Amino acid sequence: MNKDEMGGNWKQFKGSVKEKWGKLTDDDMSVIEGKRDQLVGKIQERYGYQKDQAEKEVADWETRNDYRW
Template sequence: MDWNRVEGNWKQFNGLIKEQWGKLTDDDLDQIGDKRDQLEGKIQENSRLEKDRAKRDIEDWYSKQDDW
């Protein structure tokens, strides 16, 4: 996965991320910035998932983002 696309378009991805993980707030996303490991941590924390599961969920979500 090429996370550079997310980093370069973080503001545009915020809406898509919030659609997928509705418990994340604008403040969460501002705090995360474009850091994937921090996004994994917030998803893990909010959804009570194991770290590997949060990582897989992000990879699955990202692979479906064809418009970018």
């Protein structure tokens, strides 16, 4: 998968991410821009989660949505 495909894939899934983690802002989504580590960090920041909890939530979301980074 090239960079353009990854970007397009992210655009498809942004709505699902916002649905799951509603505290994430549009600015957060711009920062994340398809980067898994950024998503985990923003979830930690917005929800006050420990890294392992945020990682688990993202992993569960990836499985349910068949998302590939």
